[in-house]
Amino acid sequence: MKKFKIYAYAFLGVILLAVVCLLPLPVYLESVGKAINVADYVTVKGRTDESKGKLMLTYVSLQKATPILYVTSFLDKYTSRVPASEISGGETNAEFDKVQSYYMTDAVNQAKAISLKLAHKKYKRVYLGIYVMSILKNSTFKGKLKVGDTIVAVNNRHFDSTEGFMKYVKAQKKGSPIEITYLRDGKQKKANGKTVTLIGTNRSGIGISLAEKTKVKSPTKIRANMEGIGGPSAGLMLSLQMYSQVANVDLKAGRNIAGTGTISSNGKVGDIGGIDKKVVAASRAGATVFFAPNNPVSKAEKKADPTALSNYDEAKETVEKDNLKIKVIPVKNINEAISYLRNK
Incomplete structure (x- = not known):
């Protein structure tokens, strides 16, 4: 009987441990991700970019919370707890993945269009x-x-x-x-x-x-293998990488440069989420420059959240608060980013 109780308690302990460690909660944990070299993903005319320095895209880490992960997330000041409904909008995981895949595919197409346009190459x-x-x-x-x-x-x-x-x-x-x-x-x-x-x-x-x-179709062949990376926020850095290769211009000059922002076919840089985490990821990866969208906060956004900041202001505030060794550069369009890199 005594052995039975021991086994029963052990079994209950295993069940409880499994629940604490594995039970998914309707919450996502958004934390600092990584900054990766875009040149590793982009080829132009079959050639990769092997010049010194890096143009890096940044992303946040997103994972489903479990009870233990939810509790320990409070130990990391950069981790946010976001209701699942705000992340997926009620979509299934498969639907969410397809939408994110579309956003990345569209970002690649927009980046191709603007980089070819700036380099005065034919495309349609x-x-x-x-x-x-x-x-x-x-x-x-x-x-x-x-x-x-x-x-x-x-x-x-x-x-x-x-x-x-x-x-x-x-x-x-x-x-x-x-x-x-x-x-x-x-x-x-x-x-x-x-x-x-x-x-x-x-x-x-x-x-x-x-x-x-x-x-986008063009005699100048550009390929971007972004498998496993979703969302539209890599648009700006993809565009800079593609432009530098298509136009044969060295924008890096040996520097590690990171940034974020959507891109439109006319070069406008759009806002993204999680920029505080992305600038931290860039700093940890050794970037010295970080491009941040610099669009004003709308009246509707201010009404919903009086403390709302622009992407640039939020990134700058994060750098100053944590004394990060990285310079935040505000940009509204890709030409401002190119001009900064050339002049500096």
Whole structure:
């Protein structure tokens, strides 16, 4: 009987330990990630960049919390605890991964476009269709379309822009039959449904959130193997790396340079999240310069959070508070970053 109690207690202890260590909580832990050399991922005309110095992209580390990880996270001042709903938006893990993959693919395409443009190289943007980012609850295509599908035609009509697609759908009356032609895993399929009134509006739609899917084609071949890295925040550093290789310009001059920010095809640098953690990652990786988006905080953001700071101000505050040996450079577009690197 005594041995039975010992075994029972041991078994309960194992169960409790497993719960503490393995039970996933509806919380993500966002902490300092790494800064990595973009040259390791980008090739131009089959050649890699072997010049001295580094242009580094930065990312945050994101992991699902367990009870023990949640408690110990308070020992790291750079770790934030974020509700799972804020990270995934209610999406499944597979859907979340597909959305992040789209963001990275789009960042690569935007970086190709702006780097080729700045280097005065020929290129063209090819419109591929509509990328499905999410499907609304009242959509008649729920259960038919999936996140990651690419819509290529509506009622057998093809469009050369997202605007054309949206204009056509908006013109349909509520309840109008709609046939969607889409690509999934490289195979063309069709789905039928009806237009619905979009929530919070009096407009008709098919009830999806979408993004434009394009591809950049050029005689100057650029490849970026970003497998395993998601999100749009590497756009600026990808653009700088691609431009330096396409134009054969040494922007590094032996320095380790890091940064973050989305990039548009016209060179505008957009805001990102977790910049306090990214500047710390850059500093730990030996970067001496860190580019940070410098866009003003909107009135809506200030209303929601009176303490909200711009990306640049938040990065600068982190550096000053922790006495990091890295210089934060504010940028609103890629030309400002290029100008700084050339003049310094």
